[in-house]
Amino acid sequence: MRAEVSAIATRLFAEQGCDNTTVEQIAAEAGLSRTTFFRYFGTKEDAVLTCLDDLGPGLAAALSDRPADEHPWTSLRRAFDVITGLNGDAPGKSLAFHRLVEENPTMRTRHREKQQGWEELLVPLVAARLGGDVPPGRDPGPRALVASAVACLNVSMQTWVSCDGAVSRDALLDRAMSVLTE
Amino acid sequence: MRAEVSAIATRLFAEQGCDNTTVEQIAAEAGLSRTTFFRYFGTKEDAVLTCLDDLGPGLAAALSDRPADEHPWTSLRRAFDVITGLNGDAPGKSLAFHRLVEENPTMRTRHREKQQGWEELLVPLVAARLGGDVPPGRDPGPRALVASAVACLNVSMQTWVSCDGAVSRDALLDRAMSVLTE
DNA sequence: CTCATATTGATACTCAGTCCCAGTTCGACG
DNA sequence: CGTCGAACTGGGACTGAGTATCAATATGAG
Numbered sequence: 001m002r003a004e005v006s007a008i009a010t011r012l013f014a015e016q017g018c019d020n021t022t023v024e025q026i027a028a029e030a031g032l033s034r035t036t037f038f039r040y041f042g043t044k045e046d047a048v049l050t051c052l053d054d055l056g057p058g059l060a061a062a063l064s065d066r067p068a069d070e071h072p073w074t075s076l077r078r079a080f081d082v083i084t085g086l087n088g089d090a091p092g093k094s095l096a097f098h099r100l101v102e103e104n105p106t107m108r109t110r111h112r113e114k115q116q117g118w119e120e121l122l123v124p125l126v127a128a129r130l131g132g133d134v135p136p137g138r139d140p141g142p143r144a145l146v147a148s149a150v151a152c153l154n155v156s157m158q159t160w161v162s163c164d165g166a167v168s169r170d171a172l173l174d175r176a177m178s179v180l181t182e
Numbered sequence: 183m184r185a186e187v188s189a190i191a192t193r194l195f196a197e198q199g200c201d202n203t204t205v206e207q208i209a210a211e212a213g214l215s216r217t218t219f220f221r222y223f224g225t226k227e228d229a230v231l232t233c234l235d236d237l238g239p240g241l242a243a244a245l246s247d248r249p250a251d252e253h254p255w256t257s258l259r260r261a262f263d264v265i266t267g268l269n270g271d272a273p274g275k276s277l278a279f280h281r282l283v284e285e286n287p288t289m290r291t292r293h294r295e296k297q298q299g300w301e302e303l304l305v306p307l308v309a310a311r312l313g314g315d316v317p318p319g320r321d322p323g324p325r326a327l328v329a330s331a332v333a334c335l336n337v338s339m340q341t342w343v344s345c346d347g348a349v350s351r352d353a354l355l356d357r358a359m360s361v362l363t364e
Numbered sequence: 365c366t367c368a369t370a371t372t373g374a375t376a377c378t379c380a381g382t383c384c385c386a387g388t389t390c391g392a393c394g
Numbered sequence: 395c396g397t398c399g400a401a402c403t404g405g406g407a408c409t410g411a412g413t414a415t416c417a418a419t420a421t422g423a424g
Binding site for chain 3: 407421
Binding site: 073105109112113130137138139140141143144145147148150151152154155156158159162163166167172173175176177179180181 | 255287291294295312319320321322323325326327329330332333334336337338340341344345348349354355357358359361362363
C-alpha cells in the first residue's frame, strides 16, 4: 500500500521532475485524497524515500557484526556493503533512484536528514569501540568518523550517478574512503 | 542595510525560534515590505546565513596559501582556522549563531547547502594537489576529502554548541579531524 | 445488531515563495 | 527646469506544502 504509492510517486518524479509534481497529482493517481497522503507520508519527498526506512537498523546490525578489534573505519566500510549491494541484480533501479535524489536539492536534503537518523544509530556503536575515556557528547571523535563515512558514501553515489554507473559502487566507495587514511 | 535586516532576523529567531517567526514579522520590524525582503534574501533563513557568504572564497584563499606539498587533509584543517577563529574576541556571538543553526532542522539544511558551495570551490584545489591521472568528476577522491573535512567541521561545531563552548573550537576540530588519520 | 474505534476525505487555514503591475525615486541629459 | 529611463519598492494575487478540524464511513468485537 505504502509501497504502491511510493512507486507511483517515484515514477511521476522521474517523468516530470520533483518540483513539477504536486501532492494532489500523486494522490489522484494513487486513488486517495491529499489528506490521506499526508497521513502516510510526512512530506512529498518521503513517499520516494520510504525505501530507506529499514536501512538505518540494517547498517547498525551490519556494523555490530564486525569484529570488535577491527578498525572502525574498516567496519564502517564493510557495513556500507549493505547499501552498495542494493539492487545488485538490477543496478539501473538504484541508479535511477540516486539520480532522482542527487539531482534535486529538496530531495537531497530530505535524504541527508534520513541519514542523520542513521548516524544516531551508528555513533554509539563506534563510540563503544573507541573506548570512552572522554564522556560521550563531548568527544567529537565517533561522530566525526560516522559523519565522514556517510559523506564518503554520498560522494561515491554522486560520482556513480555522474559516470552513469560505469564504475562499480564498491570501487568508488573504496577509493573515497581510502583516500582519507593514506 | 542587508546587515541590518540580518541582525533583526537573527534576534527574532533567537527570541522566538525560527519556525515561529514569519517573514512578515521580520519585514515589518525592518521597515520594508514582504516583497522587498524576498528581493534581498532568497529564503527566510538566508537573512541569518548571509554572514557566511564570504566564507567560501575565504576558505579557498586560505587553502591556496598552504604549501603545495602539504598533505591536503592538513591543509584543509589549517584553512578551517578561518572559521574557528571567527569572533575570536567574542565567541559568545559565534556560539549563539551555531546554536541557532544546529538546533533548527531547516536552518541546518540551508547551512549545509551553503557549504555545498564551499565544496565546489575547494574540490578543484584539492584535486590539483592529488595529481589527476583520473579525469576529474570520475574520481571521488578529492570531493571525499573535502566533504569529510566539512563533516568534521560540522561535528566539531555541533559538539562545541552542546558543551556550551567549554572546549575550544580548535581543539574539537583537531580531535575530529585527527581521528580519521589514526 | 450495536457500539467503539480507526480510517478516510472535505474544507479551511497559515505561511513560504513567485509573479506581475503600478508607483516612486533619482540621476542623466536635453 | 522639465523629462526620460532605469532601478527600487510595495501591493496584491496566486500556487503549493503542510496542519488542524470535523463529519462520514468502514471495521471488528461483543
